[in-house]
Amino acid sequence: MFDFWYFLLRGLQLSAPMAYGALGAVYSETGGVVNIAVEGMMLTGTFFFVWGATLFKSWIAGLLFAIVGAVLISLIHGLATITFKVNHVVSGTALNILASGLTRFLSMQVFGMETQSAVNPYTPPTFLRINVIAYFFIPLAIFTLWLLNRTRFGLRLRSCGQNPWAADSLGVNVYGYKYVGVILSGVFAGLAAATLYPYQWIDAMTAGRGFLALAAMIFGNYNPLYAVLAAMLFGYAETLTYFQSQIPLLSGISPILIKAFPYILALIVLAGFLGKTKPPKADGVIFEKGEG
Amino acid sequence: MTQEQVKVQPKSMEWKYRLIESLAPVLGFLFAMVVMMVTVQFIGESPIKALSAILTFSFSQAGIAYIVSQSIPLIIAGEANAIAFQAGVFNIGVEGQYLFGALCAGVAGAYLNLPTYIHIPVVILAGMLGGMIWILIPALLKIYKGVHEVISTIMMNQIASAVILYLVNGPFNGVRGVSQSFNLRTPYMEPTAVFPSLHNVINSVTGLFGFKFPHYVAVDLSWLIALIVVVVLWFLLFKTSLGLRIRWIGQNISASVYAGVDVKKTLLVTMLISGAIAGLVGLQEVAYISKFFTPNITRGLGFTGLAVALLARNNPLGVIASGLLFSFLSRAGYGLQMYTKVPNSLIGIISGLMILSVVVIDQILRRYARTLRRREVG
Numbered sequence: 241m242f243d244f245w246y247f248l249l250r251g252l253q254l255s256a257p258m259a260y261g262a263l264g265a266v267y268s269e270t271g272g273v274v275n276i277a278v279e280g281m282m283l284t285g286t287f288f289f290v291w292g293a294t295l296f297k298s299w300i301a302g303l304l305f306a307i308v309g310a311v312l313i314s315l316i317h318g319l320a321t322i323t324f325k326v327n328h329v330v331s332g333t334a335l336n337i338l339a340s341g342l343t344r345f346l347s348m349q350v351f352g353m354e355t356q357s358a359v360n361p362y363t364p365p366t367f368l369r370i371n372v373i374a375y376f377f378i379p380l381a382i383f384t385l386w387l388l389n390r391t392r393f394g395l396r397l398r399s400c401g402q403n404p405w406a407a408d409s410l411g412v413n414v415y416g417y418k419y420v421g422v423i424l425s426g427v428f429a430g431l432a433a434a435t436l437y438p439y440q441w442i443d444a445m446t447a448g449r450g451f452l453a454l455a456a457m458i459f460g461n462y463n464p465l466y467a468v469l470a471a472m473l474f475g476y477a478e479t480l481t482y483f484q485s486q487i488p489l490l491s492g493i494s495p496i497l498i499k500a501f502p503y504i505l506a507l508i509v510l511a512g513f514l515g516k517t518k519p520p521k522a523d524g525v526i527f528e529k530g531e532g
Numbered sequence: 533m534t535q536e537q538v539k540v541q542p543k544s545m546e547w548k549y550r551l552i553e554s555l556a557p558v559l560g561f562l563f564a565m566v567v568m569m570v571t572v573q574f575i576g577e578s579p580i581k582a583l584s585a586i587l588t589f590s591f592s593q594a595g596i597a598y599i600v601s602q603s604i605p606l607i608i609a610g611e612a613n614a615i616a617f618q619a620g621v622f623n624i625g626v627e628g629q630y631l632f633g634a635l636c637a638g639v640a641g642a643y644l645n646l647p648t649y650i651h652i653p654v655v656i657l658a659g660m661l662g663g664m665i666w667i668l669i670p671a672l673l674k675i676y677k678g679v680h681e682v683i684s685t686i687m688m689n690q691i692a693s694a695v696i697l698y699l700v701n702g703p704f705n706g707v708r709g710v711s712q713s714f715n716l717r718t719p720y721m722e723p724t725a726v727f728p729s730l731h732n733v734i735n736s737v738t739g740l741f742g743f744k745f746p747h748y749v750a751v752d753l754s755w756l757i758a759l760i761v762v763v764v765l766w767f768l769l770f771k772t773s774l775g776l777r778i779r780w781i782g783q784n785i786s787a788s789v790y791a792g793v794d795v796k797k798t799l800l801v802t803m804l805i806s807g808a809i810a811g812l813v814g815l816q817e818v819a820y821i822s823k824f825f826t827p828n829i830t831r832g833l834g835f836t837g838l839a840v841a842l843l844a845r846n847n848p849l850g851v852i853a854s855g856l857l858f859s860f861l862s863r864a865g866y867g868l869q870m871y872t873k874v875p876n877s878l879i880g881i882i883s884g885l886m887i888l889s890v891v892v893i894d895q896i897l898r899r900y901a902r903t904l905r906r907r908e909v910g
Contacts, residue, residue, distance in 0.1 A: 316888070326891040329622060330842045334887035337839060341880020348875040349575065448690070451624070455683040496701065500694035503687040507669065510679045517680055 242486040247479060249370045255468075255475025256374035256435035257282065257446070261453025262460065262467040263377065263384055264428025268314075269462060270388060271421025272401035274524040276332025277317050279450025280339030281426055285310040285433025287343040290441040291350055293362040302362060302438065303373070307430030313339055314426025322418045325526045336450075344443055357441035364438060374435045377468055384464035397421055401520030404527040414527055459506060461517045470506070477502030545908060549901040556897055557843075560890030561857075568882045577873045589867025590860055597749040599859045604750075604758045605813050605830075607855035609837025611761050612663075612810035614846040618769060619802040620782040625670060625685025626810040627834030628692030629663040633811025634818045635696050636662030638825025639704055641721030641818070648724040655725045655819055656757065656812070663811020664804050666692060671803035675796045681803075689834075697827050706824060717826035727753035727820040754816035761809055765848040768805075778802050810834070843887055858883065 261278050268275040285306040292305025313335055320331040344354045351357045364371050388394035399407035400417045408414045432453070437445060452474050460467030481498050484490045490498065569579040589595055609626055616623035623629075640658035644651065670684035697716075700706075706719035731751045735744050745751045769775035777798045780788035789795055813833050818825050840858055844850030865879030 320888055320892060324892045324895050326888070326895055327842075330891050331888060333835075333838050333842060334884045334891075336835070336884070337887070338881055338884025341877045341882070341884060344877030345875060345881055348877060354875055354877055448686075451686045452690075455686045458680050458683040494698055494701075496694050496698040500691045500698075503690040507673070507684060507687050510684065511673055511677055517678070519680075 242483065246369065247483050249368055250482070251472070251476040251479040253370040253374040253435065254478050255472040256371070256377055257432040257449050258453045258456055258471035258474055259377040259381070259468045260428045260432035260435065261450055262456040262471045263381060263464055264425035264432070265454055265457040266384065266388075266462060266464045266467055267397070267421045267428070268425035269421075269457065269523050270394075270401050270520060271397050271418045272404060272520055272522045272525060272527065273318070273321055273418055273422050274328035274332065275314075275317065275422065275425050276329055276454070277313060277335040277339075277450075278425065278429055278453050279446055279448070280332075280336040281310040281313045281429035282432050282436070282450045282453075283343055283444070283446045284313050284339045285430045286436055286445055287346060287357065287441045288430075289433050289438055290357045290360045291346070293360050293438070294358060297362055299362045299364045299438070302360070303364070303430070303434050306433040307427050310429035310433060311423055311426035314422050314429070318419045318422040322415055322422070322527075325528065327526075328524050340444065343441065347441060347443075355443040359440050360438060364434060371435050371438070373431060376431075377471075381464045381468040388464065398520070400527075401522055404522055404525070408527075408529060414529070418527070455506070458517050458519075459510065462519060473506065474502050477505070545904070549904055552897050552901045552904075553894075556894035557890050559893045559897075560886055563889045563893070564882050564886035567885060568878065571878060571881075572872075572874055575874065582868060582872050582874055585871035586864040586867045589870065590863045593743065594746055594749070595863060595867075596743070597745045597751075599856065599863050601745075601749045601751060601755075602862070603852075603855040603859035604754050604816055605833050606836055606840050606858050607758050607851055608754075608761055608809060609813045609833045610840030610844065610851040610855050611765050611848060612806050612813065613834075613837045613841035614844065614848060614851055615765055615769070615778070615802060615809065616806040617841055617846040618782050619778045619799060620785065621674075621799065621803060621806070622682050623667070623685060623803070623806050623810070624682055624838070625667060625688050625834070626806075626813070626837050627832070628685065628689035629666040629807050629810035630813035630834060631692045631696055631829070631831075632666045633659040633662035634814030634829055635699065635704075635718070635825050636665075636811070637815055638718045638721065638818045641725030642704075642706070642719040642824065644725070645722065646724060651722065651724040652727065652753070652819075655721075656815065659811040659815050659818075660808040661811065663807040663809070665807075667803050667807030667810070671800050671807075674803070675799055693827075696825075700825065700827055704825075715826075716828070717822075717824045719824065721819065721823045725819065726823055727815070729820075730755055750816055750821055752816060752820040754812075754820060757812055757815065761812065762848050762852060765809075769848060774798070774801065813837070839883070839887055843890060861886075 261282055265275050265278050288309030289302040289306035293299050293302025317331055317335055320326040321328045347357050348354045364373050366372065367375065388398060396407065396412050397417050399412060400414050404414045453471065456470035456474060457467045459470035481495050484495055484498055572579045572582045590599060612626045613623060637655045637659035641655045644654060646654060666688055670681050670688055673679035673684050674681050700716055700718055704718045706717050707715055729752055731745055731747060734751050738744065769778065777793045780791065780793055781795055781798055785795065814829055817829055836858060840851060840854045844854040861879050861883050865876040868874040868878065869876040
């Protein structure tokens with residue numbers, strides 16, 4: 241029997257890592273910092289979740305650890321790109337490599353195994369059979385939309401991504417706002433990590449979801465709500481592969497092709513229906529106070 | 533750039549500033565090594581022992597041979613990324629392009645019956661064609677629809693993973709009756725399609741310096757392919773007008789529009805070249821080492837290639853050094869793993885840290901050199 245309600249909820253859970261990742265990326269890029277490091281921040285978060293939870297025997301500690309771990313990586317990204325003015329893509333790529341090594345290294349030191357952690361019994365509580373943290377990404381997307389478009393903070397963050405020189409001349413602390421954007425992307429990557437698979441850390445377990453989160457953000461045209469909807473497209477398509485055998489219409493199709501379907505669909509949508517996506521004007525631009 | 537034109541005084545210290553600016557890779561590497569040794573000490577292993585493990589394991593005859601041989605796919609992947617970056621295109625899809633290219637090469641090698649002097653070029657072209665097919669959609673979407681290549685190439689990576697699995701499971705399955713198994717692969721390539729070994733040629737040269745590549749290390753046609761790719765790309769970028777246009781677009785797209793560059797056409801050509809090179813990345817493994825294509829082929833070379841290109845600042849010649857460096861680091865990791873208590877993963881941390889420290893130190897040194905120049909000019 242096809243359990244439609246469970247399908248809906250399960251899809252919400254599978255969408256959550258990409259949705260949180262995409263929301264975080266929206267904050268970072270709104271402030272003008274390109275964040276390829278979402279993948280690495282999420283991966284670090286997944287390890288730190290299991291580490292914190294098993295260390296303090298509490299999922300809340302795990303969540304805090306996940307956020308701290310991801311924020312640490314985001315701080316390095318901020319330091320490199322904002323303070324030291326390094327190319328954003330270079331820094332992000334380096335951090336993804338670093339995070340992959342770091343998690344395996346720490347796992348060896350903490351759990352004695354390089355490719356997986358011990359099993360973590362302290363996972364977030366479930367509501368209707370799914371991780372409670374997964375329920376919050378839609379409200380948070382709406383909150384983000386309001387925050388970015390209706391508050392002074394949002395206006396200033398956007399100004400740093402659109403024209404940091406103008407913002408600077410009006411007295412906005414551009415470096416500070418950029419840091420806040422990057423750190424928030426770390427916080428959200430931590431939330432993403434907590435919804436991915438809190439039972440155990442496994443090497444490279446994010447499996448490209450951080451990159452999919454970036455894709456969702458661009459797909460959603462840097463708008464938090466649309467980005468989350470794009471993430472849900474990927475998440476629900478993944479869910480479909482688990483429920484495929486229960487759906488008569490789909491049971492004849494190769495599960496491998498079903499897996500590729502959302503990405504093909506995304507390409508078609510991008511090709512046919514959407515116009516150009518518009519990143520913030522100074523996204524990825526190195527800002528130096530007093531120049532330009 | 534503007535500072536370089538301000539050579540007012542005859543006794544300029546310009547060479548000194550240039551030297552300061554060029555120190556970043558060395559200093560970054562040294563910084564990463566120091567951090568590594570401190571970490572080694574921290575987890576209770578002797579840094580001296582770790583260092584000697586790395587050196588003996590990497591710079592033995594077999595060690596050097598492996599480092600050079602395994603740098604070949606990294607160099608090719610680095611070049612595929614570098615040419616795209618030169619035009620300001622972020623081809624994160626090298627991963628999918630080389631997977632599909634490798635599949636095409638494997639299929640061309642297994643299903644065609646041709647004399648060897650035609651079959652091998654066909655295999656190589658099939659790989660390049662596969663890579664080009666896989667970048668064509670992102671290229672067209674970017675040019676005609678303004679779709680950002682990061683999103684479209686990531687999509688194509690995901691689709692590639694699924695498509696190769698589907699094709700090797702279905703029409704190109706070389707092991708009948710086995711479905712989705714660990715041994716999933718295409719049929720063996722015809723002997724006419726397998727890359728020839730270049731041991732004799734290379735060893736006759738390196739033998740002059742007393743060095744021989746052991747037979748178990750892959751020394752094959754892909755070495756020559758990598759060399760050709762490097763030379764052709766360098767020539768294309770720095771000696772042709774197309775190369776000039778590519779670099780213009782990468783540096784300032786709106787200025788190149790005013791200068792009359794056909795941006796769409798140049799972008800399309802650049803991306804197709806990038807895809808074609810990406811299609812060559814897996815050939816060493818497919819056409820020489822395993823002689824078939826499998827979905828379990830080495831993954832992640834596209835992403836490492838990204839780092840290789842960035843560390844070389846997208847210079848085709850620099851990519852050789854940077855590819856060798858990453859190959860050395862991976863070898864060093866195995867050395868540590870084997871002879872000390874230090875896990876292989878430390879090398880991952882150090883690789884990331886090295887890229888970061890090189891670029892950060894580079895920025896600091898440039899700034900320092902600029903201050904010195906300004907002081908000189910007065």
